[in-house]
Amino acid sequence: MIELEDKYADIRPYNDDEVATSLKRLIDDNAFIDVIAKYNLPRILSAIPFVARPLIRQQLRKKWGQINSVEDVQNEVAKYLNKLVKRTTSEVTFSGLDKLDPNQAYLFISNHRDIVLDPALVNWGLFQHKMKTVRIAIGDNLLQRPYITELMRLNKSFIVKRSAKAPKEMLKALTQLSSYIYDSLTAGNSIWIAQKEGRAKDGVDQTDPALLKMLQLNGRKQKKEFGDYIKELKIVPVSISYQYEPCAIAKAKELYHKQHHGQYVKSVGEDIASIVEGFSSSKGHIHLAFGQPIESHCDSADELAKTIDKQIIDSFYLHPGNFIAGGCTEAVINKADAAKFAKRMDKVPEELKPLVLAMYAKPYHRKAEVNIKSCEH
Incomplete structure (x- = not known):
């Protein structure tokens, strides 16, 4: 082996046998510690490295001490x-x-x-x-x-x-x-x-x-x-x-x-x-x-x-958004799901909407194509 x-x-x-050493390298890596601080500490603390880094390192040593x-x-x-x-x-x-x-x-x-x-x-x-x-x-x-x-x-x-x-x-x-x-x-x-x-x-x-x-x-x-x-x-x-x-x-x-x-x-x-x-x-x-x-x-x-x-x-697995974007009128789409999808699409910049809708539509259309081909055979 x-x-x-x-x-x-x-x-x-x-x-x-390499796990403990790798974890030590991570704890010693300032760039890694700063990323952890950014997403886990209040902004005012994470912006002060000499305060944030020792705090994060102490927490990680305690948390990862038993991982071997x-x-x-x-x-x-x-x-x-x-x-x-x-x-x-x-x-x-x-x-x-x-x-x-x-x-x-x-x-x-x-x-x-x-x-x-x-x-x-x-x-x-x-x-x-x-x-x-x-x-x-x-x-x-x-x-x-x-x-x-x-x-x-x-x-x-x-x-x-x-x-x-x-x-x-x-x-x-x-x-x-x-x-x-x-x-x-x-x-x-x-x-x-x-x-x-x-x-x-x-x-x-x-x-x-x-x-x-x-x-x-x-x-x-x-x-x-x-x-x-x-x-x-x-x-x-x-x-x-x-x-x-x-x-x-x-x-x-x-x-x-x-x-x-x-x-x-x-x-x-x-x-x-x-x-x-x-x-x-x-x-x-x-x-x-x-x-x-x-x-x-x-x-x-x-x-x-x-x-x-x-x-x-x-x-x-087709979700409501796939049916909606695919233009399917037969599927029974829950009104709440349709509203959630519409709300999500409202956040998409206008020029990008056709591309995002296509992302959702494509699986619906391809599934239909595959089923048609299967019927033909």
């Missing part, structure tokens, strides 16, 4: 998530988990609407059902500060090297990633990865075949056919549906900017702001639908992508 872990030392999550393992960290995260769910959602529901084997490691591939909440809620569902939490794929573009790297690797995240640009460097990074995912699954550790790079800002949940080709790199090394190797990975599609789209206005601004200026360059710290907004904003009802492990024979990445997409679209 030591040899296996060392092989992935630069990308893997922390082991039990990855499981301890997961239990702390579960407590935080429990508070977050109570504070920012009306309810979080799950389907399909009862049909999964708690002793089996799965590769969960989900749609992606929120940077950190998506995998956190997958873990929340597994934790509630007494199943092992997942190892989480996270892009190195998010690791802009040392304390973020510490927090992510403490919380069972492994690093996807998106910053690799040269072809040889990219291939090396992707091959290592492919191998790490396979070895994790073989060792009994489930994995979460988004169906494509970046969040679905336009409401289109679509699997990128390039992701699936990356998974096969290790299979190719083992001289296994695509379909045979993919079956070994026990892929389970997951469909995450938020009543109120996290960071909807920020996503729409990015799309609007791309439409009118050709490209959008994120400012420093923008992703961190999105993470904070995702955690703190009201999200209404959230549903996570866990699909069936893919056992049908898929001979290509494109075929597998379509199979994953069908499960994600089919099981996507």
Whole structure:
């Protein structure tokens, strides 16, 4: 096991024996302490570092003094998530988990609407059902500060090297990633990865075949056919549906900017702001639908992508906003829900409203398209 872990030392999550040292680094990091102070202390205190920092450090040493393992960290995260769910959602529901084997490691591939909440809620569902939490794929573009790297690797995240640009460097990074995912699954550790790079800002949940080709790199090394190797990975599609789209206005601004200026360059710290907004904003009802492990024979990445997409679209839970934005007149929409959605849309700048409405409408229309195609066959 030591040899296996060392092989992935630069990308893997922390082991039990690294937890205490990582927590010490976090407590010693002024940037991290200042962020904690900003969100937990009165403004007048958080603005005075020589007062705020010792207070926060004292609290953290007391709180984290008994944390010495990855499981301890997961239990702390579960407590935080429990508070977050109570504070920012009306309810979080799950389907399909009862049909999964708690002793089996799965590769969960989900749609992606929120940077950190998506995998956190997958873990929340597994934790509630007494199943092992997942190892989480996270892009190195998010690791802009040392304390973020510490927090992510403490919380069972492994690093996807998106910053690799040269072809040889990219291939090396992707091959290592492919191998790490396979070895994790073989060792009994489930994995979460988004169906494509970046969040679905336009409401289109679509699997990128390039992701699936990356998974096969290790299979190719083992001289296994695509379909045979993919079956070994026990892929389970997951469909995450938020009543109120996290960071909807920020996503729409990015799309609007791309439409009118050709490209959008994120400012420093923008992703961190999105993470904070995702955690703190009201999200209404959230549903996570866990699909069936893919056992049908898929001979290509494109075929597998379509199979994953069908499960994600089919099981996507439509909220009142999806029906309203989709122009559905048949669904019985509760007046109170319709009023809440209208009130939410009132806060959206006029020029962004079509883009935000499209985010909500797209799942409704795609589900209808999938059902029509299924009828034709």
